[in-house]
Amino acid sequence: MKNIVLLGFMGTGKTSVGRLLARQLKRPFVDVDKMIEIACGAAISEIFQKHGEKFFREQESEMIAKAASYENAVIATGGGVVLNAENIARLRCNGVLVTLTASPEVILERTAKRTTRPLLNAPDREQTVKALLENREPLYQEADYIIDTTSGSLHQIAQKIIVLLRQGGHLRGRG
């Protein structure tokens, strides 16, 4: 079966929902940010700090190419993968693309707790989130399915995805 690829802005729940979805569908879970950290032997924030965003994006594209070659996996991507059209083309070849969205207020709240996202370590976080969202919104819209995670439990969101994928003929039997 094709991969299920989760796209979306930081704080929309890609990792938490993806992990649960994988468990429920009994599929392997792949976290592209984790792959990058393992390959580089450093945390995302350190990679940005030491080598800059351009280097990070190169690593990200390499790991996307690798993840896109998997089968049957649930893949959680980093929020910026959509910036490179080639990433999306690769993921689409062997995957169904699901964008998770959330309101800017909820994104700000969810991302406030951790300082692991270098792009959000800005003096005006609200302005930064709004500008990035505006820039990326049309790219996230290119997914096959769009799910709002502003409200609802992780289980409800995972269930919503399963129902949509089943209706679209992307899941066989129980998954």
Ligand code: S3P
């Ligand atoms: C980024 C999102 C992060 C991570 C990096 C850059 C982005 O992943 O890849 O900090 O450009 O939106 P999450 O979306 O999992 O936080």
